[in-house]
Amino acid sequence: MARILAVDDSPSMRQLVKLALSSGGHQVDVATDGVEALQVAERQQFDVVITDVNMPNMDGISLVRELRRRKNYRFVPLLMLTTESTAERKQQGKEAGATGWLVKPFDPDRLLSIVTKVLT
Amino acid sequence: MAIAAADTRCRCETLGVSAEAAAILLAFAMRESETPAVELGSALERLGRELRPAVGAPGPEALTRELAACVRALQFHDRLMQQLAVIRNLLTRLADHPLPQMAGFGAQRWEELLSALRERLATGSHDELFELLVRTGGVGVAGGAGGEQAEGSSELF
Numbered sequence: 001m002a003r004i005l006a007v008d009d010s011p012s013m014r015q016l017v018k019l020a021l022s023s024g025g026h027q028v029d030v031a032t033d034g035v036e037a038l039q040v041a042e043r044q045q046f047d048v049v050i051t052d053v054n055m056p057n058m059d060g061i062s063l064v065r066e067l068r069r070r071k072n073y074r075f076v077p078l079l080m081l082t083t084e085s086t087a088e089r090k091q092q093g094k095e096a097g098a099t100g101w102l103v104k105p106f107d108p109d110r111l112l113s114i115v116t117k118v119l120t
Numbered sequence: 121m122a123i124a125a126a127d128t129r130c131r132c133e134t135l136g137v138s139a140e141a142a143a144i145l146l147a148f149a150m151r152e153s154e155t156p157a158v159e160l161g162s163a164l165e166r167l168g169r170e171l172r173p174a175v176g177a178p179g180p181e182a183l184t185r186e187l188a189a190c191v192r193a194l195q196f197h198d199r200l201m202q203q204l205a206v207i208r209n210l211l212t213r214l215a216d217h218p219l220p221q222m223a224g225f226g227a228q229r230w231e232e233l234l235s236a237l238r239e240r241l242a243t244g245s246h247d248e249l250f251e252l253l254v255r256t257g258g259v260g261v262a263g264g265a266g267g268e269q270a271e272g273s274s275e276l277f
Binding site for chain 2: 010012013015016019020022023054083093094098099100101102103104106108109110114117118
């Protein structure tokens with residue numbers, strides 16, 4: 001079982017990610033944007049962070065950049081889960097330090113298998 | 121001449137007011153649909169818990185498949201909200217900064233209006249959505265703007 005932080009400004013998306021991952025036995029915490037995610041991630045250590053890209057206050061790419069600056073998140077898998085799929089945005093995510101780029105809508109089983117893969 | 125100028129100003133004011141009204145109506149509609157979507161998400165969460173006899177244990181296969189279909193389908197509500205938010209923001213900007221040089225919606229002015237609107241788009245995805253709406257008058261059956269072939273795809277770096 002892994003501790004996962006799901007970050008999305010959409011309440012229903014947070015619920016769906018939580019539902020998909022908790023069915024695999026993972027413990028899922030949620031945050032509504034990059035600022036809140038940073039606060040939560042400082043209070044406790046997560047094994048994986050899954051974040052949306054477009055969010056108010058702090059977007060997902062900035063969040064990834066900020067997390068990578070912290071020693072305890074340097075090697076933690078950080079996945080982007082977004083509707084955006086342009087090569088330019090993916091490149092920005094990659095440069096910020098993201099581990100992978102998943103395009104919504106996600107399939108629950110597929111999301112679970114990707115999380116399993118990045119955890120091993 | 122003076123009458124024509126006054127008419128132009130009047131049309132621009134009408135356009136601004138219409139854009140503002142449309143933005144407000146959209147915002148209300150979006151807010152109204154958020155609670156039912158969250159309720160549906162919560163119901164799915166509860167169903168998911170009921171389906172699993174123990175944490176991490178597999179639930180009944182057919183029902184788990186149905187639940188996965190619900191999870192996929194509900195994400196389109198989120199996508200719709202994002203697209204509506206883009207349109208709402210566009211309308212708000214239009215209302216905040218009316219286009220004084222636009223006398224109306226005649227064919228001659230249409231390209232100028234589109235070009236002015238394009239300049240106000242914030243990101244590539246907004247641009248893609250706008251182009252899609254302008255080109256087809258609506259979002260296609262498959263949904264999505266430009267990147268629809270990548271839907272559900274994943275890439276590990």
